[in-house]
Amino acid sequence: MKYHIEQACRIRFAQPAREHHVQIRLTPWDDESQSLVNVVLRVEPSADPVASYDCFGNLSHHFAVLGSHRELSFSIAADVETRRENPFDFSLVPPERERAWIADSLRQAPRLWDFVLHRSALVPTLADEVSGREIPEYREGVSLIEQVQAAFGWVGCSMRYDPALEASGSDLSAPLAAGRGSAADLAHLLIALVRHWQVPARFVSGYLDAAYFDDSAQALGAISSQRLHHWVEVLIPGGGWRGFDPALELAADATYVRVAIGRDADDIRPLRQACRSDGEGPELDESLMVSRVS
Amino acid sequence: MLKQFQSGANGTLRESSEGPLMAYHEFYRDDFCPRDHYLPMWEHIQSVGQQILAAKVKEAHLALHTEGVTFTLYAGEEGIERVWPFDILPRIITAGEWNQIEAGLKQRVRALNLFLKDIYHGQRILKDGVVPPELIYRGKDFCREIMDVDPPHDIYIHISGIDLIRDEDGRYLVLEDNLRTPSGVSYMIENRIVERRILPEFFSRYRVRRVEHFPDRLLQALRSLSPRGEGEAVIVVLTPGVFNSAYYEHSFLAREMGVELSEGRDLVCKNDKVYLKTTQGLRRVDVVYRRIDDAYLDPLLFRSDSILGVAGLINAWRAGNVALANAPGTGIADDKAVYAYVPDIIRYYLGETPILPSLPTFQMTDHQDRTYVLENMQRMVIKAVAESGGYGMLMGPSSTTGQREEFRRRIESNPRNYIAQPVIQLSRHVCYLDGELESRHLDLRPFVICGREIEVVPGGLTRVAMTKGSLVVNSSQGGGSKDTWVLAA
Known part of the structure; x- marks a missing residue:
């Protein structure tokens, strides 16, 4: 099955923030049970995201906006093909x-x-x-x-x-x-x-x-x-x-699309961020759209 | 382990119900005559007399005070700044003894670096069943976030301070490995500077090896880690700030090495590179000698509430754009439960017999060991595996019933977090205290630098339990210090 996934997040600050570092874990897995056909990450204000794998094999991206800003947004669009039509397609061990x-x-x-x-x-x-x-x-x-x-x-x-x-x-x-x-x-x-x-x-x-x-x-x-x-x-x-x-x-x-794997939910928070700001913690607006393509 | 201890098979730890063991005396022989290498010092003390010695004590205290050689003692919420406690009579180590210590420490650090490389990569030692995987995966300081990252030259432990004690036969034993951000090297140097100033006549009677070059050696080792080559290396000392108990040392080392002393807010990461904020703009940093614990090092990866660290630092390290000394994740190798396996670790990676023995250690995860320890708590030192500085420790002989019950409860609820060791009577040495020569227990923390080669600085920090009979030498618990002389051959 093929899926198109769009996820967006907007982070807003009451007071300007700077040295804003973001690490996201939103890219679907690419392994024997599903293929990541395509992934596009956009960040505004512009930043250069770097991809790396964590110790559990999840693909994460990190980027930083150093200058003063009140809003930071990013979106990720991914196409995934899942293959595990039958979850029991293996030879059982006695x-x-x-x-x-x-x-x-x-x-x-x-x-x-x-x-x-x-x-x-x-x-x-x-x-x-x-x-x-x-x-x-x-x-x-x-x-x-x-x-x-x-x-x-x-x-x-x-x-x-x-x-x-x-x-x-x-x-x-x-x-x-x-x-x-x-x-x-x-x-x-x-x-x-x-x-x-x-x-x-x-x-x-x-x-x-x-x-x-x-x-x-x-x-x-x-x-x-x-x-x-x-x-x-x-x-x-x-x-x-x-x-x-x-x-x-x-x-x-095959109707399940895997994005992140860990020992528990704490290991794989989709968003981690650190910044310098005089104001309260930021507000988040998130949206997600998963649609089956075929 | 249990059997060996009960039978005293190692020959030194003869468990006794008759009372404490006789401690080895560094200064006196059994007939109360000074040992040969102390004779020139002894003769000198005899000749100068009480008045002059007392004046030299005052002079030493004044010098340390004037130089601002202090440490912070935490009492409840408050930190009290104290002048570094110093005994003027040096501890002297012969060249022969030192050769053995040096070889033993080099061997240990070599093996522990290989262990860390393996644990954070292929885990061969776990697959071969030499170290139980549970020990690593239940260890509080196992840093899974750095799995498969290659630090420069495969070195994790660039600076270590390994605590040694001597048993009743005078044999050196490793008490604990300090492989994270060990303190004390500045005090080792300051002790020497003061000693040279107030007792220059002692130095004319001995050929004492230098320790003052430590910052130069450290700088060389740090430069060798630079991803842009040694010529361009920009190095900073990263400190948690003025409220840290070792802040004096952080500023001392930065000054002596001629590098910037910076706090987390002075650094910023951009595109996986680390920069120092300067009045001329951002300046790329190649090596961070960090004196901040792993948990606080990078809020993006570890504790998100840390305001001491630098967001993005681990990503920059992972990308190979900055070197961290020590590397993150070294804490698992000085976990006190892993300590018991260090002799096996040495044999496994190096195929050598350990030169410096370790203390017998009871694992609280082992049912038989735990039962024995809980029945003999008064004769044990019980330690939390990831604590240091004398915290989280029960000294069995001086403990109260309430304290023992508290530790029993803690051990039973989290056995992996505790180990126990038999009480060792640390060796003793004469100290000049309040106009009297008194014997006090002490240990030794030599410092090992691991750059392109491993170097053990000939000396170390001798820590003294200033209270009579006490075995607790930590400065945070009221301990003092001595200058440590290693004699040239």
Whole structure:
């Protein structure tokens, strides 16, 4: 499937700002599951954006406007072709060998440990956060895919998906206490569970082609293509990183466009900036348009 | 580790219930006669008498005061500026002893640089199971943001201050590696300047190796990192500012090297290059000797609330347009839990036996070690792995029940954050305090510069626990210092 994505952001200051440094992480991934066909970044006032990859493989751009200004805007237009029509297009490893497969992957690529060991307020140690509720334990002999999909139910019971909620706050305890959360909150809870099993899991930000789900629009509620969506990737034996969306209880296929990947949402904030200004923090206006081309 | 400690297999740390171990005395032999290399000094002290020595103490204090050699002691919210505490009697290290220290430190720094290069690139040592990946990936100071970046000449640790102590047999042991922004080198030099001024007659009796050239050597090493070549190198010392406890040292080194002392607001990044704001406009900077911790170095990448750093600095470093000394991410190599693996790290990368031994270290992540330590807290030093300056530490023998309970709770809630070591009676040395010769415990921080070659400055900062019986030498905890003489062969 081919998508055209346009994202724009305007940053306005009440008092003039200077030495304004911006780092954005908005370029879709280019790998075996999706191709980045084209990307154009525009910045106003004019600046020379520099592209670089971060430690998780995300492509980011940074630029600076040094002179005094009250407004800075940028836009990114990208064309992406997604290929994962069937999320299960791989040869399964027999369940009894899955543990050994994961252990071997960790041995060969120690960087994967980041996605097993990382704990934060967003991805806490489950036992500390989920008191009084049974935590599903890893079941030997049952395939990991099956266990992750079964975990959707547990995540949904712990907090109901509310598409109207903005992306996650600073920690997971508030949505857990409230019993409802954003897509990012549900993703963080699923990650915490999968890491509790000592299996690598990572947080994904991107776009979801909501229009594709016309028939089940009711179930999607207010979800729209016009905001970032968040889901989870789990290292599946035999299949590598595979996407799971606990908010919609779906496996991520070609209707999901991956933009940024990290240990949790904090790792991959789409915009980071630093500037010198005498006034209050800046105001942001953002817009996003994702459209399916074919 | 546990077994070795209990059996005293290393021959030095004989765990005893009869009381503290006898500390090695640097100055006296067992028969209370001065050691041979101290005899000329001893004879001189005897000959000049009390009055003159007391006058020299006053003179030293006045000189340090006049020169403004100070440090900031934090007491609650406030910082109190103090004149640098200095004992006039020097510590003397023989050429033979120094050769061993020098070789051991060079070996250690070489291995730790290779370790950092590996950890931030291929991670061979983790794949081979020599260091557990959990140790790195749970380490607070593992800086994943710099993965796969190549620093100039593959060097991460340009300046280090490695703390050494001596056990009861006089054997030098590494207490901790300080590989981030180690302090103390200015005090090493100032101690020497004062000592030369007030006790010139001592120097005529010994052939003491110079330490005053440290800033020249540091400047050479920093120049060698310049991406535009040594000839054009513009170097700055980046300081957090006047409120930092080591500000004196930052200004001292900038002055001695003849480079700009700058704060974050004096620098700006543009197109992945770093510039110094001057009255003549922006001037390109090639090397930043930074004395700001990683977390505050670049608000665009690390702590966004940092007003001390320079936005865009890491991107400029990543692009190879500026060198940072030390490189970001060195903190994982002096993490106190990684410290226990340094002997293995040396063997792994260099295929050599460690010249300087490390202290036995109990990992709180290890169930057996943790149980043993929690049952023997009074006989242990417990340290938070990423703290320095004597902070986040429990000295078991002098701790209260409440303090031990607090540390027990902290260890149980975050075992990766703590290690424990047996209490070592640091070696002692005579000090001239209030008109009396008194023995006090001390350690030694030699400084290692790593440019095109590794150089250990022959001397170091000898830190003295000024309170009788105390083992805490940190200046932030009331410690003092001595001039350190390394004798020429």
